[in-house]
Amino acid sequence: MKSFRYERASSLASACASATEPTAKFIAGGTNLLDLMKLEIEAPTHLVDIGRLPLAEIEETAEGGLRIGARVTNSALAADMRVRRRYPLLSQAILSGASTQLRNKATTGGNLLQRTRCPYFYDTTKPCNKRMPGSGCAALQGLNRMNAVIGVSNDCIAAHGSDMAVAMAALDARVETVAADGATRTIAIDALYSPPGNTPHIETVLARGELIKSVVLPPPPPGRQLYRKVRDRASFAFALVAVAVIVAREDDRVRAARVAFGGISYKPWRSAEAEAALIGATVTRASFDAAGRAGLRNARGYGYNDFKIPLARRTLRATLADATGVI
């Protein structure tokens, strides 16, 4: 690990001011950052520890939702009874990721900003445009079984690893930030992530020194919430494909639907196409199949990950069937 100067931030303002240095990084849980620092994939010269700032509360909002402090741990969020009752999708998604030890440290803000687990991002002997801009993408022709199939580019096909973010995308979460000059802004979770294009090293729209303060969940939408994750082993593994659905039926028709996929793109992939295909459709497996086809229409495989496209369609069909009680 490269040397760095350690600073325990005493206030939000001082944290943001310190982190405007180009080689500074915030650290909260550290479960992803320290792993990458050991490999020298991340090499900050200044580490700003926000671990004692007050951002660890979950509170009710006036509109009937919840505001989740950026430092709320994944464990605390998944175990919160308000979340379990009103946003079970979010608890399910969080609990499907990592291990308890990691969830006890991992924070809400850090989870959103975790780096990809693409094996070539981790392998410093291989080219990677995300790790070393301009060096190329070894995953395109490589062992890309875990990589993305939609929304990515010929410069980077890395997938985002979060489960929590997939549920938050389906729940229309908003990210609240504060910048070094004290300015605050609210960003829809879908707009937080920058498409890889030809700049895959730029992953979010956040400015240097801009800190995620909280995540706001609007009131829960109508319908049954369900998260399903498909992976190589039963626990403690990243998703091959994950699906978050919120679906309401009225008699034999879908009245409202939200669909987000995990494991297939550079961000939690909310699918307007799948949702449009579902609304007003009959509650049948055929409709669910059609929604999956609509949602994955623009997907393409890169060889080893071709299977993700039919897997995502079938996982969506199965999850919608479970959520609506279709046999």
Next chain:
Amino acid sequence: MHNENVALTVNGRRHALDLDPRVTLLDALREHLGLTGTKKGCDQGQCGACTVIVNGQRINSCLTLAVMHADDEITTIEGLEEDGDLHPMQAAFVRHDGLQCGYCTPGQICSAVALLAEHKAGWPSHATADVASAPILTDVEIAERMSGNICRCSAYANIVSAIRDVAEGGRR
């Protein structure tokens, strides 16, 4: 770059240390405090051998810096016994033969002790069908909740028995 003064409270004792900020909590415990019960396995948060309990919660001590833990209460495997008697979870691992080589065992035991507290607090897991319900600690629940601790000797069945025994108020 300079060292940081940090006071770590481990198993109820306070230790003043002068550390390079790069030192992980795991390395501080083993190399600076001589508490070698906590093991280094993968050093990347995947195996759970380094599990310790910080402020009542289990964490991977390899993925956190020692300097981040001033003012925290840290419990390692060395701190579980009471007046020379094994902690009930340690005794249950012996009784149920919940180990073979023993390398993962300190992490397994710290993890299992925290697991029971989490269950008592009503935390759900991925194995809980209805996350809003109070989960029942079945073997499937125990296995899911222990998935952050890998046992290369594959003593899993006996580890689950040991934990179930203590959960049911088993013998000391």
